[in-house]
Amino acid sequence: MQLGKIVGTVVASRKDEKLEGLRLQLVKYVDTDGKPTGSFVVAADSVGAGVGEVVLVACGSSARMTQATDNKPVDAVIMAIVDVLEIDGDMKYVK
Amino acid sequence: MQLGKIVGTVVASRKDEKLEGLRLQLVKYVDTDGKPTGSFVVAADSVGAGVGEVVLVACGSSARMTQATDNKPVDAVIMAIVDVLEIDGDMKYVK
Amino acid sequence: MQLGKIVGTVVASRKDEKLEGLRLQLVKYVDTDGKPTGSFVVAADSVGAGVGEVVLVACGSSARMTQATDNKPVDAVIMAIVDVLEIDGDMKYVK
Amino acid sequence: MQLGKIVGTVVASRKDEKLEGLRLQLVKYVDTDGKPTGSFVVAADSVGAGVGEVVLVACGSSARMTQATDNKPVDAVIMAIVDVLEIDGDMKYVK
Amino acid sequence: MQLGKIVGTVVASRKDEKLEGLRLQLVKYVDTDGKPTGSFVVAADSVGAGVGEVVLVACGSSARMTQATDNKPVDAVIMAIVDVLEIDGDMKYVK
Numbered sequence: 001m002q003l004g005k006i007v008g009t010v011v012a013s014r015k016d017e018k019l020e021g022l023r024l025q026l027v028k029y030v031d032t033d034g035k036p037t038g039s040f041v042v043a044a045d046s047v048g049a050g051v052g053e054v055v056l057v058a059c060g061s062s063a064r065m066t067q068a069t070d071n072k073p074v075d076a077v078i079m080a081i082v083d084v085l086e087i088d089g090d091m092k093y094v095k
Numbered sequence: 096m097q098l099g100k101i102v103g104t105v106v107a108s109r110k111d112e113k114l115e116g117l118r119l120q121l122v123k124y125v126d127t128d129g130k131p132t133g134s135f136v137v138a139a140d141s142v143g144a145g146v147g148e149v150v151l152v153a154c155g156s157s158a159r160m161t162q163a164t165d166n167k168p169v170d171a172v173i174m175a176i177v178d179v180l181e182i183d184g185d186m187k188y189v190k
Numbered sequence: 191m192q193l194g195k196i197v198g199t200v201v202a203s204r205k206d207e208k209l210e211g212l213r214l215q216l217v218k219y220v221d222t223d224g225k226p227t228g229s230f231v232v233a234a235d236s237v238g239a240g241v242g243e244v245v246l247v248a249c250g251s252s253a254r255m256t257q258a259t260d261n262k263p264v265d266a267v268i269m270a271i272v273d274v275l276e277i278d279g280d281m282k283y284v285k
Numbered sequence: 286m287q288l289g290k291i292v293g294t295v296v297a298s299r300k301d302e303k304l305e306g307l308r309l310q311l312v313k314y315v316d317t318d319g320k321p322t323g324s325f326v327v328a329a330d331s332v333g334a335g336v337g338e339v340v341l342v343a344c345g346s347s348a349r350m351t352q353a354t355d356n357k358p359v360d361a362v363i364m365a366i367v368d369v370l371e372i373d374g375d376m377k378y379v380k
Numbered sequence: 381m382q383l384g385k386i387v388g389t390v391v392a393s394r395k396d397e398k399l400e401g402l403r404l405q406l407v408k409y410v411d412t413d414g415k416p417t418g419s420f421v422v423a424a425d426s427v428g429a430g431v432g433e434v435v436l437v438a439c440g441s442s443a444r445m446t447q448a449t450d451n452k453p454v455d456a457v458i459m460a461i462v463d464v465l466e467i468d469g470d471m472k473y474v475k
Contacts, residue, residue: 007127007182007183008127008180008181008182008183008187009179009180009181010098010151010175010177010179010180010181011177011178011179011180011181012151012175012176012177012178013176013178014142014143014144014175014176014178015142015151015174015175015176016141016142016160016161016162016174016175018160018161019174019175024096024151024175026127026180026182040126040127041096041097042096042097042098042151043096051183059155060155060156060157061155061156061157063157064157064160071160072157072160073141073153073157073158073160073161073164073172073174074096074153074157074160074174075096075153075154075155075157075158076096
């Protein structure tokens, strides 16, 4: 998984019918210091995460392993909201 | 998923038989400001999107989760046409 | 899918038994102007494509969705020979 | 698989229910000299590895092939702890 | 698939039980001139390849399509030993 921060939302009315009701969030990837890496992904939300939250994103077929995304044409899912990121004994991030 | 803009079409008469009738679009990836990132993908179209439209592209096995692409040898699909892209409260893109 | 040009062939006598009879082509990826991007892939051929032809390559599990590659340990397949590539109304490539 | 070194932990209370009880480790990728490459991954732990250990990480759908990760929305798993890394007859790393 | 050269071995005693008996080789990726690209992968061996040999590596779910790797948590497999690499009529590599 990668670390990311939700910065926005994508709205699409014309889409594959299986995507109906699925929230698509724009997630900027961040490094272990919380700084944006410069790349981003549009991910389906399976945990009710909102703008500003630091999250984990799973990509590929694993993105379809949540109840919200099962069998759907999405290749990225937010599957966890990060509470604490601890590196070398340092609390790098606390929600 | 990644954001992209459809810029063209690929025509192929000699191809895997399962691809018959499937439209293949050339999509240039764009960043959150709508600027081309420099890379592109040829994606199957599952939503009737046309040249000039900003779309979402799903890659990998998830590209086969639409009715149009089920079980077919394609690794990228256009599964949504973007209406609105909102970042940090800004309407970055409105169709 | 990515665009590529077949430039050569890989011969391997010692290999997974499922690969018997499968042709492995060396494909250099090209951009939308037909210029090599600098990277390449060795892909299984499912359409009888030959050296010099511009083709589409599908990667990942989708590479196993052709009759020639079903269930085989290959992660890239040539699944179409490009006839026409049209971008912004320009015929960028015609076979 | 890629080589990595476990440097920390990610704690998430709000997450997909299938992730309950799964330990998420922060792994910095290293090269064959053990030097960090600059990129990292958050991986599920299937072997009881701890901070400081050099491990192998499998990504994509293969990350779901362990008992700990079966069917879960994770795209990276620690599936081995490295004892010895031998290159060109040199013991590059011994645990 | 990518071209690579086997340069070493990874030994791991603590690992997912399905990996028991599977040989893990360190493969440096090479370009079409046989020069190292700078990146590498740890791949399961399904063909009895040894150090110094030029091989093909399949990644992702396709890495599980050999008898040796079926259903196992590995994302890269050596599935062929290269005998000949011919590009533009040149024998770039002969074993």
